[in-house]
Amino acid sequence: MGVDLPPRVVVIGGGTMGSGIAMAFAARGPAVDLVEPSASVREALPSRLHEGLGRMRVPDADAAAARIRLHADLEGVPWDECGFVVESAVEDATVKRALFARLDRLVPPGVPVGTNSSTLPVAEFAGDAATVDRMLGFHFLMPAQFVPVVEVIDGPHTDEAVIARAMAVARAIGKRPVRVRRVLEGFLVNRMQAALMREALALIDAGVASAADVDTAVRFGFGFRYAACGPIVQKEHSGWEISTALYRRVFPTLAADAAPPPSLEAMLAEGRHGMKTGCGFLAWDADRVARERDRYERALRAALDILEAEGDDDPPLPWRSDSA
DSSP: OOTTSOSEEEEEOOSHHHHHHHHHHHTTSOEEEEEOOOHHHHHHHHHHHHHHHHHTTOTTHHHHHHTEEEESSGGGSOGGGOOEEEEOOOSOHHHHHHHHHHHHHHSOTTOOEEEOOSSOOTHHHHTTOTTGGGEEEEEEOSSTTTOOEEEEEOOTTOOHHHHHHHHHHHHHTTOEEEEEOSOOTTTTHHHHHHHHHHHHHHHHHTTSSOHHHHHHHIIIIIHHHTTTSOHHHHHHHHOHHHHHHHHHHHGGGSOOOSSOOHHHHHHHHTTOOBGGGTBSSSBOOHHHHHHHHHHHHHHHHHHHHHHHTSOTTSOOOOOOTTTO
16 A cells, blocks of 8 residues: 555545545555445445446455445544545535534544535535644545546645645545645536536537537547647647637637526426436436446546556656646
């Protein structure tokens, strides 16, 4: 086990995100205490964790699954052995405020406490904690066991050493941490995704392209290039003067609506939420959902193989000190 990886971590919440986070840690060696108050969810977790670790191609899925111990409540956790905490409870500030008040008392001093919240800044529910200086955002993307990026998000009082520790822990479990130094709505990843989605929906609503063609344009167009480099490096390849000439013409015409488009609100009003309700832009039945989730996971695994194939001998990119 690497020097930056604690021997035991605590994950709170056994849903889709929490179980994925638990697998991401267990796959790399530490023991994981996974807290899930729902008896029915706990009952389903062992098979889900074992199957998920197998799909991750962990060398010994049995051993990795055995490293995850389930708890019904916080009191059952061996807190004196804990080296890192990530909560992934429901996205509700009131629930998280009560949870962090308990963690403030239970977690040993100096142990970082991260929230996987994708929308709520840590200050919104942990601001009154006595140990708020060791609390931060530690946001995985779904599915957490596959997607490499973890957002490490500063709180207004987070100690710099805690941020450094969280970045090191993320790297130790094979993730690519990105630091979010100033909190804005959506943090970093979801904020950029929201900008893309606003334009995508506007193009569909305007009849410029179908939903299927929008997905194809992203996946097999600029999204394809993003597996090799991000948008900044890609424009370093092509030349900023070429893109800037385009931006001068395009930026004034981009969607700038402050609310989701009426067509999306109408779709939600009709109960068309996607796979979970059997319909969104696409029609889903149980068989199609299973096949698509399997395809999606295989594609993520293949993309991860490509990213992991980048050699350690490749020279680092020459970021300027004022832009890295």
